Amino acid sequence: MADELLFGLYIFVLAAFVGYQVITRVPPLLHTPLMSGTNAISGISLVGSLVAAGAHYNTVSTVLGLIAVTCATINVVGGFMITDRMLKMFKRREGDPS
Amino acid sequence: MRTFLIQVAYLAASVLFILGLRGLSSPETARRGNLLAAMGMLLAIVGTLFHKDIISYEWIIVGMVIGSAIGAAMAIFMPMTAMPERIALSHSFGGLAAALVGVSEYYRHAGELGAVKMTAIGFEVLLGALTFTGSLMAFGKLQGLITGVPVTYRFQNSSNISLLMISLGIIGYMIFVPSQHVLFYLMLVLGFLIGVLLVLPIGGADMPVVISLLNSYAGLAAAATGFVLSNNILIISGALDGASGFLLSVIMSKAMNRSFTNVVFGAFGSVAETAPQRRGRPPGG
Numbered sequence A: 001m002a003d004e005l006l007f008g009l010y011i012f013v014l015a016a017f018v019g020y021q022v023i024t025r026v027p028p029l030l031h032t033p034l035m036s037g038t039n040a041i042s043g044i045s046l047v048g049s050l051v052a053a054g055a056h057y058n059t060v061s062t063v064l065g066l067i068a069v070t071c072a073t074i075n076v077v078g079g080f081m082i083t084d085r086m087l088k089m090f091k092r093r094e095g096d097p098s
Numbered sequence B: 001m002r003t004f005l006i007q008v009a010y011l012a013a014s015v016l017f018i019l020g021l022r023g024l025s026s027p028e029t030a031r032r033g034n035l036l037a038a039m040g041m042l043l044a045i046v047g048t049l050f051h052k053d054i055i056s057y058e059w060i061i062v063g064m065v066i067g068s069a070i071g072a073a074m075a076i077f078m079p080m081t082a083m084p085e086r087i088a089l090s091h092s093f094g095g096l097a098a099a100l101v102g103v104s105e106y107y108r109h110a111g112e113l114g115a116v117k118m119t120a121i122g123f124e125v126l127l128g129a130l131t132f133t134g135s136l137m138a139f140g141k142l143q144g145l146i147t148g149v150p151v152t153y154r155f156q157n158s159s160n161i162s163l164l165m166i167s168l169g170i171i172g173y174m175i176f177v178p179s180q181h182v183l184f185y186l187m188l189v190l191g192f193l194i195g196v197l198l199v200l201p202i203g204g205a206d207m208p209v210v211i212s213l214l215n216s217y218a219g220l221a222a223a224a225t226g227f228v229l230s231n232n233i234l235i236i237s238g239a240l241d242g243a244s245g246f247l248l249s250v251i252m253s254k255a256m257n258r259s260f261t262n263v264v265f266g267a268f269g270s271v272a273e274t275a276p277q278r279r280g281r282p283p284g285g
Helices: A002-022 A028-042 A045-054 A059-093 B002-024 B030-049 B058-077 B080-112 B115-143 B156-176 B181-199 B204-229 B232-255 B260-265 B271-280
Strands: none
Touching (some): A002 B002, A002 B204, A028 A059, A028 B030, A028 B080, A028 B232, A045 B030, A045 B058, A045 B232, A059 B030, A059 B058, A059 B080, B002 B030, B002 B232, B030 B232, B058 B080, B080 B115, B080 B181, B080 B204, B115 B156, B115 B181, B156 B181
16 A cells, blocks of 8 residues: 555656646746636546446445536536637737737 | 556546646647647546446436536636636536545545545545635635625634644544544535635635636645545646646736735735736736
8 A cells, every 4th residue: 555655646746747847938828728728627536526426336425426527527628618719719819929 | 458448548648638738838739738638638538437336327427418518508608708707616616526526435435444545535625625615705706796805804814724724633633533424524614614714815806816726726636536546647637737726826926916925825915906907908918
């Protein structure tokens, strides 16, 4: 179990560094779309809810899982669609991106 | 073999998330970046559907259909001017989902949780709960449902910090005595309460910074879920999201000429002063 924890922590720390590095030079123009995009990615908790909803551990878990799947899907679908809509508008308005 | 394929799907999804985030931080590639991230999410979901514990799909389908309908409706009908509100609302759903998965896992294993899983569940539930109510508060303030003026009172920071300390204390205690159901649900309630109290003193103009910070919390909650379920994609995307959300809120408060610590820890400085000045600037100026 200690191995598993250590492995998880490795992944966590390295991924956090990547997350920090990739967006360091984001221009102000893209602050809101990026916020919306990372919001969509945070809907990844859908993965956890899917297992809870589909596994039939017990009634309470299934009900909680169903609600969680619904909520997380709203986050994912809404997040990606709105980010795309936002970026589409950007393209039209600003002829040349700064 | 099945586990191997799931892991391959997760690995590909992680790469797509990273490429997507990088794409999103530059104007030329932003739209493609968003598409890549969406493809990553699709891969992660499809991979998870083959998880060995999932034995029936009816509730999954029901939840995903309802969720997609609401999410799509929100994306299509929400006016473009109400963007931060939309993000905040969508956030509250993500936070609630994380908290509920945590409660479900706790309910299932209550007595027999090891130290690592108990800690992870604790953080997942606490962060998920405070993201939920915090985002709802942010939504309410931006929408004008709650007053956008910062609400302050004496000992605000110290009482908030004590509440947080109590919650962390409960998690610490439960590592040794995981079967304390009452304490667990008390911590859930405290999480909800802390979310409300954290956003209460923050003015409307600073809200985007807070929303981005809540984004970071939602990411950390997802990462904690990953530790609970031993699921790498949750840990990776949670960490990506936690770090980028945090950095983005720091960058944003700098761009608005606001001190990040002030935004988070108190309603110093006049909010009304900064707001019109920001609106006057042309977009992308």
